[in-house]
Amino acid sequence: MKIDLKKNLTWTAEMDEYLIDVLYEETFCGRKFDRSFTATAYANASKAMSQKFGENISKGHIKNRLKTIKQNFSLAYDLVKKTSGLGWNEETRMLEADPQVWKELIAANPDAKKFYLRPIPKFDKLEEIFGKDRATGSYAETAKEKKRRWEREQSERDLDYIDEFLAENEVQFENLDDKIGESSLRSTAKKFHLEPTSSSKGTKKRRAMADLLVEQFDVFNNGIVEVAAALREGNRVLHEGNLALKEGQPRIHSEEEVFKELENIGVEEDLQFLAYDFITSNPGLVRAFFGCPSDRRKAWLLQKMQVSSDTC
Numbered sequence: 001m002k003i004d005l006k007k008n009l010t011w012t013a014e015m016d017e018y019l020i021d022v023l024y025e026e027t028f029c030g031r032k033f034d035r036s037f038t039a040t041a042y043a044n045a046s047k048a049m050s051q052k053f054g055e056n057i058s059k060g061h062i063k064n065r066l067k068t069i070k071q072n073f074s075l076a077y078d079l080v081k082k083t084s085g086l087g088w089n090e091e092t093r094m095l096e097a098d099p100q101v102w103k104e105l106i107a108a109n110p111d112a113k114k115f116y117l118r119p120i121p122k123f124d125k126l127e128e129i130f131g132k133d134r135a136t137g138s139y140a141e142t143a144k145e146k147k148r149r150w151e152r153e154q155s156e157r158d159l160d161y162i163d164e165f166l167a168e169n170e171v172q173f174e175n176l177d178d179k180i181g182e183s184s185l186r187s188t189a190k191k192f193h194l195e196p197t198s199s200s201k202g203t204k205k206r207r208a209m210a211d212l213l214v215e216q217f218d219v220f221n222n223g224i225v226e227v228a229a230a231l232r233e234g235n236r237v238l239h240e241g242n243l244a245l246k247e248g249q250p251r252i253h254s255e256e257e258v259f260k261e262l263e264n265i266g267v268e269e270d271l272q273f274l275a276y277d278f279i280t281s282n283p284g285l286v287r288a289f290f291g292c293p294s295d296r297r298k299a300w301l302l303q304k305m306q307v308s309s310d311t312c
Helices: 013-028 039-053 059-082 099-108 110-115 123-134 143-169 201-246 255-264 269-280 283-291 297-311
Strands: 087-089 094-096 176-180 183-188 191-194
Touching (some): 013 039, 013 123, 013 283, 059 094, 059 110, 255 269, 255 283, 283 297
Antiparallel strands (some): 087 094, 176 183, 183 191
């Protein structure tokens, strides 16, 4: 019996979600380059879908359905990136905004109505698969990358604030010339010097008062120093605490780090650009690349690139 692989196929929401899961794994395994999946990726997806749903789901079926899925995702992605007040809620799996924002958005773009109070299946995985296909410039970050960047910038702003506070409140007692009778009290920073005076009883009292002032100034100045030290220590603890919270999250390596590491492990110059495009085409490949021991990364990379070349 000859199977007609071109016949129409009715797609369900369950089939869409499973297809996204399968393609997410294919992306993670490095079988997506630039904007296209490899032949192996489509073959694996066809096999998985057919086994799961008891239908003969071909590469053609998958490519056609993927056009619709990607078109809807692209619209939702652009709305989130370009509309102030509109965001993705991971719990409800919906785009959310105030009613007035939705009203203005739908008036300007009627197609946005399809996302109003309707879940978008697997939006987070679609963003990992297709997000960088849509993005340019600052939009090239995924949601997770942007969150980490905001946290890092906030920490840096906190450090700048502390340094500015300390600079503005640093106490220095310079050129203080407060004459008490014939005595002169001169101060530079923490040291005070008194000019020689007579040994009269009144002068002794004034010198005692000057000594007391010197002592009080020292106490006050030392107190400021201790407060400054406490502020710095508190900020350091806070900063280290933030870093500790992030230790359980996977390290995000930048494109610059990828290229630098290719140079470090001795990838030949004529292969560096090809290897760079291969690795950065998929976040999963970046994680796998840096997950290898440094002395084995080059061998792993060449093997992966060879396998990918053979399957295309």
